[in-house]
Amino acid sequence: MAIKDVLAVVDTGDKDEQFLRDALGFAEFHKASLSVVILSALPSADYAFTIVRPYAFLQDYTEAVEAKQERIGALARSTNVEIRTISDQPSVIFVKTAVYARYADVVLIGPADSYDHPPIRRETAESILFSSGRPVLILPGGYKARAIEHLAIGWNATREATHALRDAITFASPGASIDILVLDAKPTLKGHGSEPGADIARHLARHGFVSRVVPVRGGDEADGDALVTAARRSGAAMLALGAYGHSRLREMILGGVTRDLISGASLPLLFAH
Numbered sequence: 001m002a003i004k005d006v007l008a009v010v011d012t013g014d015k016d017e018q019f020l021r022d023a024l025g026f027a028e029f030h031k032a033s034l035s036v037v038i039l040s041a042l043p044s045a046d047y048a049f050t051i052v053r054p055y056a057f058l059q060d061y062t063e064a065v066e067a068k069q070e071r072i073g074a075l076a077r078s079t080n081v082e083i084r085t086i087s088d089q090p091s092v093i094f095v096k097t098a099v100y101a102r103y104a105d106v107v108l109i110g111p112a113d114s115y116d117h118p119p120i121r122r123e124t125a126e127s128i129l130f131s132s133g134r135p136v137l138i139l140p141g142g143y144k145a146r147a148i149e150h151l152a153i154g155w156n157a158t159r160e161a162t163h164a165l166r167d168a169i170t171f172a173s174p175g176a177s178i179d180i181l182v183l184d185a186k187p188t189l190k191g192h193g194s195e196p197g198a199d200i201a202r203h204l205a206r207h208g209f210v211s212r213v214v215p216v217r218g219g220d221e222a223d224g225d226a227l228v229t230a231a232r233r234s235g236a237a238m239l240a241l242g243a244y245g246h247s248r249l250r251e252m253i254l255g256g257v258t259r260d261l262i263s264g265a266s267l268p269l270l271f272a273h
Contacts, residue, residue, distance in 0.1 A: 003030040003170060007104035009097065009124060010072075011039045012064040013116030020075050022143045023108050029145035033082070036072055037100055040065050040087040041120055061087060090120055094127035101132035106167075109138045111264040118263070125262050129243055129273050135167040138262065138269045148172050152179040152214075152236035154227045155197055160242030164272040165200070168240035169207075171270070177210045179234045181227055184218050228265045240270040 008023035010016050020036070027034035040061055065085050072083055086096045101107045107128050115121040129136045148171045155161050172178065185196035197213035204211040216230045231239040262271070 001105070001170065003105045004032045005104045006030070006032045006034050006106055006108060007101055008034060008036045008108040008110075009039065009121070009128075010036060010068070010110070011041070011115050011117055011120065012061075012068050014068075014071070015116060016110055016114040017071070017075065018141055019108075019110030019114040019139065020072060022110070022139050022141075022145075024076060024079060024081070026108060026139075026143070026145040028079070032105070034079070035082040035084060035100075035104065037097060038065060038068050038072075038083065038085045039093050039097065039120060039124060040085055041090050041093055041117065042088055090123065093120070094123055095131070097124050098127045098131035101128045101134045104134055105170075107132070107134055107136050109136055109262075109264075111139070111141050114141070122262055129271050133273075135164070135270055135272045138264050138271070140264060140266055140268065143268060146237070148176060148237050150177040150179075150234070150236050151238040151240060152181055152227075152231035152234060153240045154242065155180045155182050155200060156185070156242070157196075157200070158242055160273055162242070164240040164242040164270065167272045168238065168270050169209075171238060172209070175208050175210065177212075178204055179231070179236055180204075180211060180213045181216050181230050181239075182213060183216045183223055183227060185215070228267070228269075232267060236267065238268045238270055239265070240272070243271045243273045 006023070006027045008020070010020065023034060042061065065087065069083055072081065084100065086093050088096065109121065109125045112118040112121060125136055128134065151168055151172055153161070153165050153168060180197040180201055182197045201211040201213050214230060214234060216226050218226050221229065227241070228239060
């Protein structure tokens with residue numbers, strides 16, 4: 001399915017001009033509608049003095065949101081951009097943003113340094129990822145949308161990795177090259193089978209893609225860093241990753257990729273659950 005509805009997530013800070021330009025360019029490239037949701041976190045007992053900069057009066061919140069809306073409008077100019085605002089305590093923001101995300105084809109998140117409150121950005125991204133059913137695309141700074149001729153998928157033969165591959169193919173050009181990154185994989189009777197990555201490579205070839213299996217060794221590198229390094233070395237323009245969560249701790253794919261990877265990388269990261 002083509003991408004026609006894009007949601008970008010920002011806060012009330014002024015560090016995200018480049019990300020907003022990138023989001024506008026992304027929507028224009030895909031000929032899609034763009035909605036921007038502004039996160040305006042109100043202080044609570046847990047967040048007031050640790051995560052959210054406290055405001056003396058509610059008017060300050062209102063003025064910050066209005067100023068942000070004006071900045072977005074100035075950047076968008078003649079482009080029709082829908083602007084929404086969620087002003088609430090962080091725990092409520094996480095839930096509401098995930099609900100908004102269900103009505104988009106993809107959710108764009110900027111790099112961590114484009115937000116005034118990176119912890120809220122991270123928790124919001126995770127909430128969207130695990131609760132909305134929609135993919136999250138984390139853009140590097142200065143990303144220019146283009147046709148994806150070469151992408152990589154972190155593959156561990158799970159449902160989540162399958163969803164990530166399905167969503168990534170939406171971005172891939174016909175006949176694109178797809179690298180199947182298998183991290184420290186071993187033959188098994190379930191999942192990978194006797195030859196890790198071979199089955200999904202054949203599946204992709206039947207759909208006209210040029211696929212190859214790329215073994216990745218974790219070594220001294222964290223699993224997430226190893227996958228990003230492998231994708232960059234192969235020249236991939238995007239890395240797709242499945243994500244799963246369990247108990248109160250959410251961990252990224254393959255059981256060893258920490259959620260810190262959601263802070264972003266030097267290439268676009270597409271997460272799906």
